Amino acid sequence: MGKAADYLDFSNNxxxxxxxxxxxxKISNNIEVFFKYSExxxxxxLELLAKYYGLDKxxxxxxxxxxxxxxxxxxxxxxxxxxxxxxxxxxxxxxNRRISESSVEFFLTKERDNFNIDLSxxxxxxxxxxxxxxxxxxxxxxxxxxxxxxxxxxxxxSDIDFxxxxxxxxxxxxxxxxxxxxxxxxxxxLYVVTSLSKFFALPGIxxxxxxxxxxxxxxxxxxxxxYIFNPLANIIVPILLSDKKYISTTRxxxxxxRKSFFDELTNKFVxxxxxxxxxxxxxxxKILTNITSTKLETLMRKSCFLIRDASIYExxxxxxxxxxxLSKKENNLLADKxxxxxx
Amino acid sequence: MGKAADYLDFSNNxxxxxxxxxxxxKISNNIEVFFKYSExxxxxxLELLAKYYGLDKxxxxxxxxxxxxxxxxxxxxxxxxxxxxxxxxxxxxxxNRRISESSVEFFLTKERDNFNIDLSxxxxxxxxxxxxxxxxxxxxxxxxxxxxxxxxxxxxxSDIDFxxxxxxxxxxxxxxxxxxxxxxxxxxxLYVVTSLSKFFALPGIxxxxxxxxxxxxxxxxxxxxxYIFNPLANIIVPILLSDKKYISTTRxxxxxxRKSFFDELTNKFVxxxxxxxxxxxxxxxKILTNITSTKLETLMRKSCFLIRDASIYExxxxxxxxxxxLSKKENNLLADKxxxxxx
Numbered sequence: 164m165g166k167a168a169d170y171l172d173f174s175n176n177x178x179x180x181x182x183x184x185x186x187x188x189k190i191s192n193n194i195e196v197f198f199k200y201s202e203x204x205x206x207x208x209l210e211l212l213a214k215y216y217g218l219d220k221x222x223x224x225x226x227x228x229x230x231x232x233x234x235x236x237x238x239x240x241x242x243x244x245x246x247x248x249x250x251x252x253x254x255x256x257x258x259n260r261r262i263s264e265s266s267v268e269f270f271l272t273k274e275r276d277n278f279n280i281d282l283s284x285x286x287x288x289x290x291x292x293x294x295x296x297x298x299x300x301x302x303x304x305x306x307x308x309x310x311x312x313x314x315x316x317x318x319x320x321s322d323i324d325f326x327x328x329x330x331x332x333x334x335x336x337x338x339x340x341x342x343x344x345x346x347x348x349x350x351x352x353l354y355v356v357t358s359l360s361k362f363f364a365l366p367g368i369x370x371x372x373x374x375x376x377x378x379x380x381x382x383x384x385x386x387x388x389x390y391i392f393n394p395l396a397n398i399i400v401p402i403l404l405s406d407k408k409y410i411s412t413t414r415x416x417x418x419x420x421r422k423s424f425f426d427e428l429t430n431k432f433v434x435x436x437x438x439x440x441x442x443x444x445x446x447x448x449k450i451l452t453n454i455t456s457t458k459l460e461t462l463m464r465k466s467c468f469l470i471r472d473a474s475i476y477e478x479x480x481x482x483x484x485x486x487x488x489l490s491k492k493e494n495n496l497l498a499d500k501x502x503x504x505x506x
Numbered sequence: 507m508g509k510a511a512d513y514l515d516f517s518n519n520x521x522x523x524x525x526x527x528x529x530x531x532k533i534s535n536n537i538e539v540f541f542k543y544s545e546x547x548x549x550x551x552l553e554l555l556a557k558y559y560g561l562d563k564x565x566x567x568x569x570x571x572x573x574x575x576x577x578x579x580x581x582x583x584x585x586x587x588x589x590x591x592x593x594x595x596x597x598x599x600x601x602n603r604r605i606s607e608s609s610v611e612f613f614l615t616k617e618r619d620n621f622n623i624d625l626s627x628x629x630x631x632x633x634x635x636x637x638x639x640x641x642x643x644x645x646x647x648x649x650x651x652x653x654x655x656x657x658x659x660x661x662x663x664s665d666i667d668f669x670x671x672x673x674x675x676x677x678x679x680x681x682x683x684x685x686x687x688x689x690x691x692x693x694x695x696l697y698v699v700t701s702l703s704k705f706f707a708l709p710g711i712x713x714x715x716x717x718x719x720x721x722x723x724x725x726x727x728x729x730x731x732x733y734i735f736n737p738l739a740n741i742i743v744p745i746l747l748s749d750k751k752y753i754s755t756t757r758x759x760x761x762x763x764r765k766s767f768f769d770e771l772t773n774k775f776v777x778x779x780x781x782x783x784x785x786x787x788x789x790x791x792k793i794l795t796n797i798t799s800t801k802l803e804t805l806m807r808k809s810c811f812l813i814r815d816a817s818i819y820e821x822x823x824x825x826x827x828x829x830x831x832l833s834k835k836e837n838n839l840l841a842d843k844x845x846x847x848x849x
Binding site for chain 1: 539733
């Protein structure tokens with residue numbers, strides 16, 4: 164079985180290109196950050212983010228991962244009916260269910276629609292809600308919603324707060340065109356949340372940020388807990404944002420491999436697994452044989468492959484799995500092992 | 507003026523013995539913690555704390571510094587009139603003022619009482635309040651309240667939540683006898699908060715913990731944000747708690763130097779500064795000359811000594827300063843510089 168390090172981890176949607184080589188040394192050379200007090204927020208990291216996106220820094224807030232932001236937002240936003248586009252990430256619902264004045268509902272996309280949002284139905288479903296959560300591209304379905312249509316919807320429904328999670332949009336070559344970050348600084352009912360941790364393969368340095376109108380950011384900071392970021396953020400973010408090569412290589416790689424891996428998988432697993440065309444750095448699959456997702460996940464784990472049993476997502480059941488797209492070599496190993504187990 | 511590193515920092519109440527020598531290497535050897543996902547809480551650190559204190563781990567919660575705990579507690583505890591024993595640390599009032607259903611009041615100890623709590627007055631003052639905050643020993647007054655009397659008061663007032671901050675009690679040889687941690691696991695209205703960061707001189711690895719009855723801890727975790735601790739906690743806490751020598755050396759040193767430094771200062775600054783006998787690792791002083799605390803702080807900073815202008819504390823004014831007790835050599839340098847400036 165071996166140690167954790169021996170597993171091939173397809174379960175966490177982390178960039179398959181791995182962490183930048185220079186990071187370990189940079190951390191080693193800056194251990195003194197742990198020996199002194201920090202400011203209330205990572206000022207340098209926020210300044211660089213503002214510059215990178217061409218934003219006023221008053222439109223930006225830092226999070227100890229996107230998690231901190233998702234757990235803060237429900238306390239800040241309008242209370243009432245919260246609508247979450249699902250099946251999706253657990254944190255949106257868990258964080259909102261803590262608010263006694265709100266109720267949580269799901270707008271579940273359908274298998275027959277390949278889990279794409281039916282925008283005309285969605286437009287009706289949001290009426291009367293107080294806030295709407297959209298992960299774009301969505302986890303675990305790896306579907307994407309058209310940014311223009313989404314922006315129009317947000318503009319037309321100014322009485323609803325929209326929270327858009329763009330963590331996986333970072334993995335796409337069309338990110339600069341599709342991100343709603345620049346719209347978020349102008350629209351009073353839009354909050355864009357992004358995590359840098361998965362894209363830069365640094366999940367232990369939790370780096371999330373929120374973009375919204377400056378008044379909204381001011382209100383957000385008034386409910387946020389200060390001082391609790393990892394002080395490495397100020398050291399690491401400058402390296403990450405300036406590494407244009409890592410960013411473009413990642414995006415080009417995923418733009419190609421999303422399609423090629425999907426085609427390979429679709430051909431290889433006829434009658435065994437059905438795949439949904441991925442728009443992010445991971446794939447959702449439906450099991451067509453008798454095995455359950457839980458059993459398949461266990462068997463894969465025994466072979467040292469970690470995948471995600473997608474039955475944990477509201478709206479899916481024990482016939483669904485999700486796995487990351489990693490390097491071509493690792494993807495092939497995964498496909499071969501899955502094939503072996505399903506035969 | 508030089509870089510920050512050239513300052514002698516008497517402003518932050520950090521252990522003057524400095525960080526354990528082995529910590530830098532330990533961090534360098536464990537940088538991979540930043541390359542993987544953590545559990546929702548630092549399980550190993552919490553288990554070791556439970557063992558160290560002989561507690562059920564269900565009575566313990568971790569905080570990203572005591573700060574995270576102080577900002578969470580007002581959302582959990584009874585709402586109403588919040589009474590804070592002052593002058594004291596800003597976080598108790600700032601965190602409580604965010605709760606619209608509560609009002610914040612101070613029970614200000616008096617200069618004529620050497621800032622000690624008049625327990626009979628205090629007993630009356632707490633009637634009708636919903637929660638009471640006591641920092642023990644208190645910052646910035648460096649006074650202590652008798653633990654037995656405090657425990658009795660807490661037991662007799664079961665309709666009031668008591669929050670006791672024991673961060674500076676760690677610096678005393680009588681900590682094991684005086685801490686209310688063991689009482690907190692049994693009393694449903696007592697919450698003991700402790701930060702390890704100052705005692706172990708690791709302010710950048712924010713290590714706080716809360717001890718309370720298991721039902722209270724369960725409720726606390728239901729409002730807390732998961733996953734946001736520094737993953738170094740699991741690596742570092744085992745080293746800290748097992749270093750009996752560092753712990754006992756620190757306590758013996760401060761037990762002696764608190765008295766000797768106070769005596770020296772009192773003799774040296776007759777007519778210039780009045781000192782209050784310190785019960786923690788820092789000293790409060792009243793300026794008896796014409797200079798203001800803000801001016802004195804600035805002049806000291808220009809000479810590369812950082813002290814705290816205590817006019818920021820509700821209940822004090824611009825005639826008060828606070829400084830840490832560091833090594834004997836550093837303490838002498840500080841006293842000489844203060845003397846030079848005040849003459």
